[in-house]
Amino acid sequence: MSEEPRSKAEDALVPSYRSSAAARMVNIPVATLRVWERRYQVVGPTQTPSGQRLYSSQDVRRLVLIKQLVNRGHGIGMLARMDTAALQDLMDEADQTESVLNGAVAPVERVRSDEAGRHHESIRVLLVGKDAALRWQDHLHSFKDDGVLVVKAIDGSPASELSLRGVVADLVLADLPALHMETVDWLVRLQRLVGARQILTVYGFASSQVTGALHARGAILHRAPVAAPELMQSLMDAVRGWRSVARGLRHVPDPAPSPRFDSALLAGLVQSMPRVACECPQHLAHLVTLLGQFESYSADCESREPADVALHAYLYRVAGHARALMEEALITVAQAEGIPVPDKAQATA
Template sequence: MELATSSTGPLYRIGAVSKTTGIPVSTLRIWETRYGAFSPVKTEGKQRLFEERDVSKAILLKQLSGEGHAISAIAGLALEALRRMSNLQRTAHPQLAPIGQPVSLAVVGLSMANRIESKKFVAGLKRHQIKVTNVLVDLEAASQAAFTDQPQVLLIKINTLQTPVHATIQALIQQHKFAQTIVIYNFATEAVVQAMKFSGLIVRREPLSDSELAELLQSVLFVDQARAQEFGTSGAVIASRKYSDETLSRVAGISTNVLCECPKHVAELISQLASFEQYSQECLNRNAEDAHLHAYLRSISGSARSLFENALEKIAAHEGIDLREGAG
């Protein structure tokens, strides 16, 4: 779809925008000339070239106008205002909201945000509702952003992965405490990819279909949100691992009097579940045919692992066990 680039990113012909959004060329022209929805760059030959933000806006205008908003009333709104309206619209109509809490998502990369916000993608999520709280152009913008509504998941689309990129992402996670971070990339060395996976990130290489991306997102969601909340876990998203294998091994070796071998058994279960969680994630990466099954298995094992981590915390508090990394 890309034709050229500007200082703000790639530029697209109106025909390419029409194909991507499903909006007729004639409608895009009306929205531009009559309602001032877009301000495309024009070549010397008077050809319109649209930015990525224009594609994002077109997708949201199509969605909101289809839900009853007059195009004359919303065409002049900024992209961020349209995104807020879209989130409110989904919340206001129960028939549009699947079972469970909305999954709040911060997206780095406008092209990825366009995919996430399309109706086709939302339909692929089946029971879950996505609420895009923040859309950032790139990692630099994300590093400087103030997230007023704390997103649960950070979804990053980046062309090339390098060690400094990994460091930037880690700093971002430390600052904002995302429950899960998913990185979609085009090019990277195996060493960097493995380092990112080892640090708890979910890393996938393009090309990735909308259905595969939907399965990837579903793999980080609690299977039974209501039951999870009963056991002290809030939110729809499974948190990343709290304890390393070293910490779990240390806890498993501690003898206690009151709870017999409960710390040992729970620590061993967490370690086994975490291993199967990672195994299921790798299967999800490799096998597109069985993606739904492996997304479910990853979600099941991750949900159980997170609940048992909460159980281990209760046991540790009762027994006076120090769960801090590196504690003796």
């Protein structure tokens, strides 16, 4: 009796992909995939009797969503606790925000500086707190030539939060008398709702646990009272950081090519080049190894450090391309010596 053909939904649950294939489809190193599983239990792959992990199409889809959301600044710890449907909803929300940023609300609005004659990307600020607008709106307005623009001020009540539908901001500036753990979740929700890059908080009282939780999410904290110049300096320093990393990411193509060699292949290739009088092959192999290690380290930081996710994404890309360049240099030296160059794909075939 022949078996009924599986549906697409059933096929998606069949464990079919090894760790290396799953990591390649998600565009992360295998080392990062293992870190995500060990620390956060992001997926539960099937294990064969030999210990080989196998991933289904549904596992890969979930990993892709998590990687995309981590790249947009969401914490891996939070994402790991969400089911795949919730991850997709969050991704859809992020896509909608991005589409607004790219068109509907003129997010790349430029503000001309009368003094310098230069153009600045606008820095849209959401003010949060009963007295936030009273304390900070005039100070923010004085930086209008630098692109600072208050897009909305809310007192923090549920009704005022409902008024944020369609509002897009780059920074949430909250002025609150006290911070609690529920405040952390609330501020992060507001940040996500308006698509903000960062939270800047002025507060009266908070425990070290609460301030630590906000620091872990990349928030900038100032204990009240804080002088306006100090607060504005913090804001502009944050903006310079965003712009610097954004410029770097625009100039580094993504993704970098996958590694051509593992440690055994590298060692074998160097040993096969005895005619090279200098030690260049050894030095190139050493650089390939170090850059590969830094590439994995940056990917790990990208998943563990939501405060600096864009910076580590940039470092991960740069390290990957530098590693690929050094691999090409080593291959060129080997070919000049007439030595065939194997790669990992050939070695595992």
